[in-house]
Amino acid sequence: MLLQGTLDFIVLQTLRWGPRHGYGIAQMIRASSNDMLRVDTGSLYPALHRLEKKKWISADWEVSENRQRVRVYKLTAAGRKQLALERTRWEQLSQAIAGVMQPPLTEGET
Amino acid sequence: MRVPWPRRGRSERDADLDDEIRAHFAMAVADRVARGESPDAAAAAARREFGNVGYVKELTRESWGGVWLDRLRQDVHYAFRALARSPGFAAAAILTFALGIGVNTAMFTVLNGVLLRPLPFKDPDRLYLVSHRPDNAMFAREASMLDRQYVEYRRQTRTFEATTSYNTFPTTLTGAGEPARIATTAVTAGFFDVLGVRPSLGRAFGPDESHAGAKVVIISDAVWRDRFSSDRAVIGRSLSLDGERRTIVGVMPPGFDFPTGARLWFPTDYEFNPHRMAMRPVLGRLAAGVTPRQARAELVAFVQSADAERPAERVERAVTEVIPLRQQIVGNVRRSLLLFAGAVSFVLLIACANVANLLLMRAATRQREISVRAAIGAGRQRLIRQLLTESVVLAFLGGLLGLVIAAGGVRALLALAPVDLLPRVSEIRLDGTVLGLTALLCVIAGVGFGIVPAFRATRPDLHLSLSGARHSAGAARVRLRNTLVAAECALAIVLLVGAGLLMRSFVRLRSVNLGFRPDNIVTFMVDLSDDRYPTVASMHEFRARTNQALARLPGVSAVAAVNWRPLSWNATIGDFELSDGRKLPPNYMALKPAVTPDYFRVMGIRIREGRAFTDRDEAAAPRVVVVSRLVADRFWPNGDAIGQRIAMVDKPKPEDWMTIVGIADDIVQFDVKDAPTPAVYLPLPQVESKSWLNHLSFAALTDGDPTRVERAIRQVLQTVDPLQPLESVTTMQAVVSQAVAEPLFQTRLLGVFAVLAVLLSAVGIYGVLAYAVAERTHEIGIRVALGARPEQVAAMVVQRTLALAVPGIVIGLAAASWVTRLLAKLLFEVSPTDPWTFGLVAVVLGGVAIAASVIPARRASRVDPMVALRAD
Numbered sequence A: 001m002l003l004q005g006t007l008d009f010i011v012l013q014t015l016r017w018g019p020r021h022g023y024g025i026a027q028m029i030r031a032s033s034n035d036m037l038r039v040d041t042g043s044l045y046p047a048l049h050r051l052e053k054k055k056w057i058s059a060d061w062e063v064s065e066n067r068q069r070v071r072v073y074k075l076t077a078a079g080r081k082q083l084a085l086e087r088t089r090w091e092q093l094s095q096a097i098a099g100v101m102q103p104p105l106t107e108g109e110t
Numbered sequence B: 001m002r003v004p005w006p007r008r009g010r011s012e013r014d015a016d017l018d019d020e021i022r023a024h025f026a027m028a029v030a031d032r033v034a035r036g037e038s039p040d041a042a043a044a045a046a047r048r049e050f051g052n053v054g055y056v057k058e059l060t061r062e063s064w065g066g067v068w069l070d071r072l073r074q075d076v077h078y079a080f081r082a083l084a085r086s087p088g089f090a091a092a093a094i095l096t097f098a099l100g101i102g103v104n105t106a107m108f109t110v111l112n113g114v115l116l117r118p119l120p121f122k123d124p125d126r127l128y129l130v131s132h133r134p135d136n137a138m139f140a141r142e143a144s145m146l147d148r149q150y151v152e153y154r155r156q157t158r159t160f161e162a163t164t165s166y167n168t169f170p171t172t173l174t175g176a177g178e179p180a181r182i183a184t185t186a187v188t189a190g191f192f193d194v195l196g197v198r199p200s201l202g203r204a205f206g207p208d209e210s211h212a213g214a215k216v217v218i219i220s221d222a223v224w225r226d227r228f229s230s231d232r233a234v235i236g237r238s239l240s241l242d243g244e245r246r247t248i249v250g251v252m253p254p255g256f257d258f259p260t261g262a263r264l265w266f267p268t269d270y271e272f273n274p275h276r277m278a279m280r281p282v283l284g285r286l287a288a289g290v291t292p293r294q295a296r297a298e299l300v301a302f303v304q305s306a307d308a309e310r311p312a313e314r315v316e317r318a319v320t321e322v323i324p325l326r327q328q329i330v331g332n333v334r335r336s337l338l339l340f341a342g343a344v345s346f347v348l349l350i351a352c353a354n355v356a357n358l359l360l361m362r363a364a365t366r367q368r369e370i371s372v373r374a375a376i377g378a379g380r381q382r383l384i385r386q387l388l389t390e391s392v393v394l395a396f397l398g399g400l401l402g403l404v405i406a407a408g409g410v411r412a413l414l415a416l417a418p419v420d421l422l423p424r425v426s427e428i429r430l431d432g433t434v435l436g437l438t439a440l441l442c443v444i445a446g447v448g449f450g451i452v453p454a455f456r457a458t459r460p461d462l463h464l465s466l467s468g469a470r471h472s473a474g475a476a477r478v479r480l481r482n483t484l485v486a487a488e489c490a491l492a493i494v495l496l497v498g499a500g501l502l503m504r505s506f507v508r509l510r511s512v513n514l515g516f517r518p519d520n521i522v523t524f525m526v527d528l529s530d531d532r533y534p535t536v537a538s539m540h541e542f543r544a545r546t547n548q549a550l551a552r553l554p555g556v557s558a559v560a561a562v563n564w565r566p567l568s569w570n571a572t573i574g575d576f577e578l579s580d581g582r583k584l585p586p587n588y589m590a591l592k593p594a595v596t597p598d599y600f601r602v603m604g605i606r607i608r609e610g611r612a613f614t615d616r617d618e619a620a621a622p623r624v625v626v627v628s629r630l631v632a633d634r635f636w637p638n639g640d641a642i643g644q645r646i647a648m649v650d651k652p653k654p655e656d657w658m659t660i661v662g663i664a665d666d667i668v669q670f671d672v673k674d675a676p677t678p679a680v681y682l683p684l685p686q687v688e689s690k691s692w693l694n695h696l697s698f699a700a701l702t703d704g705d706p707t708r709v710e711r712a713i714r715q716v717l718q719t720v721d722p723l724q725p726l727e728s729v730t731t732m733q734a735v736v737s738q739a740v741a742e743p744l745f746q747t748r749l750l751g752v753f754a755v756l757a758v759l760l761s762a763v764g765i766y767g768v769l770a771y772a773v774a775e776r777t778h779e780i781g782i783r784v785a786l787g788a789r790p791e792q793v794a795a796m797v798v799q800r801t802l803a804l805a806v807p808g809i810v811i812g813l814a815a816a817s818w819v820t821r822l823l824a825k826l827l828f829e830v831s832p833t834d835p836w837t838f839g840l841v842a843v844v845l846g847g848v849a850i851a852a853s854v855i856p857a858r859r860a861s862r863v864d865p866m867v868a869l870r871a872d
Helices: A004-015 A022-032 A041-053 A077-101 B010-034 B039-050 B053-062 B067-085 B087-116 B147-156 B191-195 B221-228 B292-309 B325-365 B367-375 B380-416 B432-457 B475-510 B536-551 B599-603 B629-635 B707-720 B732-739 B741-775 B777-785 B790-826 B835-852 B854-861 B865-870
Strands: A057-063 A069-075 B127-134 B160-174 B180-187 B216-219 B238-241 B244-251 B264-267 B282-286 B318-324 B521-527 B556-562 B607-610 B624-628 B645-647 B658-664 B680-683 B695-702 B726-731
Touching: A004 A022, A004 A041, A004 A057, A004 A069, A004 A077, A022 A041, A022 A069, A022 B010, A041 A057, A041 A069, A041 B010, A041 B053, A069 A077, A069 B010, B010 B039, B010 B053, B067 B087, B067 B380, B087 B325, B087 B380, B087 B432, B087 B741, B127 B160, B127 B292, B127 B325, B147 B160, B147 B292, B160 B191, B191 B282, B216 B221, B216 B238, B282 B292, B292 B318, B318 B325, B325 B367, B325 B380, B325 B432, B325 B475, B325 B741, B325 B790, B367 B380, B380 B432, B380 B741, B432 B475, B475 B741, B475 B790, B475 B835, B521 B707, B521 B732, B536 B556, B536 B695, B536 B707, B556 B599, B599 B695, B624 B629, B629 B658, B695 B707, B707 B726, B726 B732, B732 B741, B741 B777, B741 B790, B741 B835, B741 B854, B777 B790, B777 B865, B790 B835, B790 B854, B835 B854
Parallel strands: B180 B264, B216 B244, B624 B658
Antiparallel strands: A057 A069, B127 B282, B127 B318, B160 B180, B160 B238, B160 B282, B216 B264, B238 B244, B521 B695, B521 B726, B556 B695, B607 B658, B624 B680, B645 B658
């Protein structure tokens, strides 16, 4: 279960390490989150096509070793810019959440 | 059914998505096999992990954007396929929609042309009629003003930018093809400027031509086309009106026929002439920024000062008002048109309810299909959208067919409408507004009545139906169907009550005692023009010769003449003096028909006391009159009217007094709905005023069928005066029919709508019952197996019918008692809540409901328990 904006961010982040097909992206998210995040195909493919439409990623067809057409996605320049933006936002958000979780000690507290 | 539709790259994109997902799948399986799973197990696990392929594709497609159009195309395509698979259902639904939308489009086409389209004048909303007229039936039809007062008013008004007055009458057109009687309008200065319409060819009247002496004329497009074959060189040519040559200076644009029906216009001006005052319509264009209220205030002030200055012109019990031109033109049909529009909307509602019921029943039989589609990945939203698309497609197909029905309907309506009832007929056509409304109706009908069935059909407890178990429709669905049928019955009742009331009213109207007997009378009118009949003597001579010639015709037993026959919307009318010096009540007016001796006999007007006129009441004889009972009873209530004397001029000299020699029955002169008018009859030979003689109505009493004499009459007139045009030879019965043509039209039209409504409701009742019987075959089978007799089963169905219809009838009657108030003005001597009509209508609809249940009841009573029980 992922928030919609979050999924887009994770997909973009995953593609930072190079072009990848849908299955590869799903596997990578799963592996890099220690099996915590499992992306549903019903969310992944709509997200990929949506990001493609926004021109943040582009897609090409490659032929795999077993001669199957595979659609491979890669980050575009706009995608990189968007990713940087999302990263900053994400960092601010996680700092904020961290702050809430660990409130600074105040005087009078025992 | 294949629908041609552009497939722009869509299938390619779909194929790509298929490939992408197939690759995903293959890689997932390959990974699992690499990890040591068996190929079969790996494939199964990968499939499980992937989830619903159809659903994933669907969601992905949604992210493509612009997809709604794509999906609409897909839905429409699917809808066509689904409908093609059940052509019976599709045909029933389309026909029902077509009927509902068709009659509505037809009605709206007429409404749009007559009421909604702007009048073909410049800034028509600033055009108002100025009226200061006696409150009297004779002047109630048209806003008007004394011409003498108008001359003053025109000079004084500041609230109107410009005003004009006009006067329409038939003239004899010669010198341009066949001689004919043609509607001609004499107009004062500024007529075309006030309206803001210029001739399309030639020019309007110049400022130096605004008087009766200017022998010029402007012709309508119709006259130009028919009589001058659209010759552009027509300007400068001439034609003759009542024997007077006039030069054509202009041709008006097509469709311009103001005042309604006018074909020719020539200039005139009013002058002060105390002996000839006439009521004329006055049209004005409001000055910028002036409200009608201000204009009326000015008019009231003007009338007050004018009455003070010239008391002789004072109009007693006057109606003083400023009326929008539109209201004058369309005012008298507005109410009935809106009423009919309301009636047809009921028909559409009933049609839609029927289609909704069809959809509900179809949804029940399609449960499996819908469940399957849901299972392979169609979201509920998508399913609803698809079902809605289906009902909208049905509505649009119905709408298309409806346009055909509407085109025929408009033609039928115009053919059925009495001549001259509908103004602006030339503007009635299927235009963009009408098509837009039709499209809107289709969407509203399709969505409005498809949405509930669609929601019902896609309720998420569908897995049940996949299990294949037969289960009857939920109680809620049955309730909804029954409610729809009850609503149909209620709507049909309202229409039926309306039609019933109009019918009853019409019967009343036809049985009105007119005071004369219209049977076996042939009648025609002539207008004697000044140029051909310049003297009173020549007019009397024409009348006498015509009378004699007609009397000689075989089959004619008596002949009479009168200046204005009854029901001709015109008459000589006025007051009189009493010899004992008593004053008449203010505004008391009596008809003053001048008649030949046989008039009372020919028209069947009974003489109650004294005598009718005889041949001895000639010009030189002592002057006599016959009064009607209303006059006699009013002024001589003791029954001593005979022998009293009256006069028709102010300050009568001894020879002006006329002696009452007889008392006749009262007659209806103007409108069948009016009360009889008091009358004072004069012997025609004793009349010496040209204005009383130049219009004559002849009436011939025939032995048998009056229509057989019609041709002979035309020939006779040819021998008397071959150049004299005569207006439509007709029977007095036809004149009476014409007088009630409008209520007859209203009755027929509402009758047609009511019959449509009842038929549609009957179909609705039948459909629901037939379906219920089919659905409950099993239950009926058990009942029969347990010993129920066929009659009991049939009775059960009929009982169910009444359970459907009776609440609808009751609600309908309640609604009707409220709605029929709108009819009140159209009804004659019938209360809008006439209990007889209400009762009869309830019985009729109950009967129709039972009739609709006959076939389902028969089918139910023949259920074979063995077959019914084995079906499971």
